[in-house]
Amino acid sequence: MPLLIVVIGIILLLILITGFKLNTFVSLIIVSFIVSLALGMPLGNVVTSIEGGLGGTLGHIALIxxxxxxxxxxxxxxxxxxxxxxxLINKFGEKRIQWAVVVASFIVGIALFFEVGLVLLIPIVFSIAKELRVSILHLGIPMAAALLATHSFLPPHPGPTVIAGEYGADIGLVLLYGIIVAIPTVILAGPLYTKLAKKIVPHAFNKTGNIASLGEQKTFQFEETPGFGISVLTAMFPVLLMAISTMLDMVQKSVRFEDNLLIEIVRLIGNPSSAMLISLFLAFYTMGIARNIPIKEVMDSCTSSIASIGMMLLIIGGGGAFKQVLIDGGVGDYVAELFKGTSMSPIILAWLVAAILRISLGSATVAAISTAGLVIPMLAQYDANLALVTLATGAGSSICSHVNDAGFWMIKEYFGLSMKETFSTWTILSTITSVAGLVFILLLDASLIISGAVIILISIVAIYLSMFERSKDKRNALGI
Known part of the structure; x- marks a missing residue:
């Protein structure tokens, strides 16, 4: 019965969003109320559960x-x-233009959310394609692959950030492992898949696209823009701070030295919220004050950015409310009981649940948060790597983007594709990202287990040799 109620709730959510065209946040709250009542939650706990889920989710990620x-x-x-x-495009040259677009999109994609990165990079891709006389899809597919991978695997994007918080995973490890998984995934879903897509839908590569709906874009003379090094440093600075803190923690665990003031300071600086705040202050200087841009203009940019993500924050909160209802209503415990004693990896289970919800709901973020409500109770049964479970959930939530996903329509309209061509390019690209991501996560999990076993074995041998040498010295001292 609990799973049947969840299925009915998801179907109702689809009807409200796609049939009645209700706002996604409103639909999530309505369904959360209905599902909580159907699950038999005490009436006095319904609102508390919804408010707790919404507040708990936003409380963790709103700052980041x-x-x-x-x-x-x-x-x-x-x-x-x-x-x-x-x-990067100038440095890589015409022959390696796809790789230039991949690297540029990856760096920009870390700092910018998917939709913003898409709107920003598409005009650049169009102008470069026109100048070099290549297909816009030849560059567009690698760009979209890089943006989708950063969106699915790397904090501070909403999906991995929220999921890491829900699972209690170390967000620095999620970032570190996410980069390791994202790089080969982008190569497969981007430049390599482009070659296959040209054979599947060759006509799509003759389309000229249409970005008139984007309106007039803010453009700069090359000499007016900040330097390349400082631009990359500003975009990557939160990643560097979090990575340093994470690597320090990993070294401390292996060497086992005590905490001290320096380590505490590095941890504070490397905390995701602190890292983002410090990086923002750096951007105030590098992207504003150092270029003689009035502080009012800098603050106007900050204000407009928050206005554009207000609804996204509410939708994330609504997903958190739905997630909490599933946990408090006992659905998560029911799923945990079903899989009790199973040999299925929690990584695969998290990916599978997220993939099913993603195909059903359309929103990758909502699918990922809802997955947490089903998977969290089950994680207590396993000694799972929570960072990898987080990445698996992100991978599952990126699968098979189709007509119920806003990204599908953005790609279709901007590149001027037919429905068939969009399915054959963007939908397959998102599926490759999801499946390849899962494969690389499983390989990383296996390599971590093997490397851990090797480290333990080396430690045992080192201890044994040390004891043997001491025993030998003692025997020599006694003249034995």
Missing amino acids: FGLGAMLGRLIADAGGAQRIAMT
Whole structure:
């Protein structure tokens, strides 16, 4: 019965969003109320559960999400993103133009959310394609692959950030492992898949596209933009801070030295919220003050970035409310009981649940958060790597983007594709990202287990040799 109620709730959510065209946030709250009542929750606990889920989710990610949006907008409005893209394209040259687009999109994609990165980079891709006389899809597919991978695997994007918080995973490890998984995934879903897509839908590569709906884009003369190095540093600074803190923690665990003031300071700086705040202050200087941009203009960019993500924050909160209802209503415990004693990896289960919800709901973020409500109770049965479970959930939530996903329609309209061509390019691309991501996560999990076993074995041998040497010295001292 609990799973049947969840299925009915998801179907109702689809009807409200696609049939009645209700706002996604409103639909999530309505369904959360209905599902909580259907699950037999005490009436006095219904509102408390919904409010707790909404507040708990936003309380964890609102700061990171908000500061990340400001950082990305400052880099975009100052021309830093354009400088990164154009410099890499000039450096790589015409023959390796796809790889230039991949690297530029990956760097920009870390700082900018998917939709913002898409809107920012598409005009650049169009102008480069026109100048080099290549198909816009030849460059568009690698760009979309890089943006989708960063959106699915890397904090401070909403999906991995929220999921890491729900699972209690170390967000620094999620970032570190996410980069390791994202790089080969982008190569497969981007440049390599482009070659296959040209054979599947060759006519799509003759389309000229249409970006008139984007309106007049803010463009810069190359010399007006901030330097390449400072633009990359500003975009990557939160990643560097979090990575340093994470690597320090990993070294401390292996060497086992005690905490001290320096380590505590590094941890504070490397905390995602602190890292985003410090990076934002850096951007105030590099993208504003250092370029003689009035502080009022800098603050206007920050304000406009928050206005644009307000509804997204509410939708994330609504997903958190639905997730909490599933947990408090006992659905998660029911799923845990079903899989009790199973040999299925929690990584595969998290990916599978997220994939089913993604195909049903359309929103990758909502699918990921809802997955947490079903998977969290089950994780207590396993000694799972929570960072990898987080990435698996992100991978599952990126699968098979189709007509119920806003990204599907953005790609279709901007590149001027037919429905068949959009399915054959974007939908397959998102599925490759999901499946390849899962494969690389499983390989990473296996390699971590093997490396851990090797480290333990080396430690045992080292201890044994040390004891043997001491025993030998003692025997020599006694003249034995």
